[in-house]
Amino acid sequence: MPYSVGYLGPKGTFTQKAVDALFPEQAAVSYQTIPACIDAVKQGHVRYSVVPLENTLEGTVNLTLDYLINEKSLKIVSELVVPVEQHFMVHPNHRERWTEMEKVYSHPHALAQCHHFLNNQMRDAVVETYASTGAAAKYVSENPDLEIAAIANDQAAKEYNLEIVKANIHDFVNNETRFIVLSKNGAELRMNGLVMEGFKTKVMISLPTDHAGALHQVLSAFAWRRINLSKIESRPMKTGLGRYYFLIDIDQKMDDILIPNTIAEIEAIGCHVELLGSYPHYSIKQKP
Numbered sequence: 001m002p003y004s005v006g007y008l009g010p011k012g013t014f015t016q017k018a019v020d021a022l023f024p025e026q027a028a029v030s031y032q033t034i035p036a037c038i039d040a041v042k043q044g045h046v047r048y049s050v051v052p053l054e055n056t057l058e059g060t061v062n063l064t065l066d067y068l069i070n071e072k073s074l075k076i077v078s079e080l081v082v083p084v085e086q087h088f089m090v091h092p093n094h095r096e097r098w099t100e101m102e103k104v105y106s107h108p109h110a111l112a113q114c115h116h117f118l119n120n121q122m123r124d125a126v127v128e129t130y131a132s133t134g135a136a137a138k139y140v141s142e143n144p145d146l147e148i149a150a151i152a153n154d155q156a157a158k159e160y161n162l163e164i165v166k167a168n169i170h171d172f173v174n175n176e177t178r179f180i181v182l183s184k185n186g187a188e189l190r191m192n193g194l195v196m197e198g199f200k201t202k203v204m205i206s207l208p209t210d211h212a213g214a215l216h217q218v219l220s221a222f223a224w225r226r227i228n229l230s231k232i233e234s235r236p237m238k239t240g241l242g243r244y245y246f247l248i249d250i251d252q253k254m255d256d257i258l259i260p261n262t263i264a265e266i267e268a269i270g271c272h273v274e275l276l277g278s279y280p281h282y283s284i285k286q287k288p
């Protein structure tokens with residue numbers, strides 16, 4: 001049955017690459033911001049939404065995580081890692097004079113992935129953030145008279161008829177972004193055309209105040225059961241200085257005994273535990 005999928009647009013974003021790989025046959029609906037994508041699935045305008053969660057060079061996309069923490073009605077149902085290659089592009093009129101562009105636009109994460117290039121080759125240009133790489137490329141194509149450039153991917157260059165004047169300007173190779181699929185119905189989502197690499201379960205834990213060694217006890221509840229964790233990070237609760245949520249990725253699927261018993265042990269210390277999703281993960285490999 002056809003359905004629609006929300007993503008951080010417009011056309012030509014890295015999120016669109018993730019959507020094309022995950023949902024090649026469904027209608028993709030573009031939203032201008034990550035919160036708009038999350039609201040669209042929450043309000044039932046789309047069945048799923050795809051948003052970026054983490055990048056190799058820049059780390060967590062805090063906006064996504066902070067929204068997710070507060071959206072109790074949504075769950076992560078799938079995950080896809082996509083290679084990220086950033087290119088410097090201008091309107092074809094400026095092809096010969098690209099080093100003289102006055103402004104460079106892109107998503108903050110994309111700009112942060114290209115520090116060396118910007119510092120060495122575009123030192124005098126003003127760097128300005130845009131809601132997405134695709135939106136930056138679109139703006140550059142719509143303003144051929146301005147001396148401006150965008151950092152975006154090859155699909156954006158094609159979509160908006162821009163010229164890539166410097167390819168692969170990201171600071172380090174193996175640049176990848178992890179995207180998650182959100183839905184109201186928390187059922188795991190397996191993708192047909194992709195090879196599944198494993199399962200994850202993401203939980204969010206808040207510790208009791210004034211409980212010495214609480215985090216140690218949380219981690220040991222996983223450790224003595226030999227449950228592998230692949231990530232632990234903290235985000236502010238935004239209720240007072242020094243108050244943080246801990247987000248933990250468990251390297252296996254939710255089961256009937258092991259993970260529920262671990263959660264019960266953690267809750268017995270006075271922690272609050274919330275399940276953000278138990279889902280398969282996939283990746284698109286880097287080109288050799």
Ligand SMILES: O=C(O)C(=O)C[C@]1(C(=O)O)C=C[C@@H](O)C=C1
Nearest residue numbers: 013014015052107109132133177
């Ligand atoms: O702007 C885009 O193209 C996005 O899909 C967002 C995003 C991000 O938020 O990290 C995704 C991948 C790249 O790392 C740069 C930007």
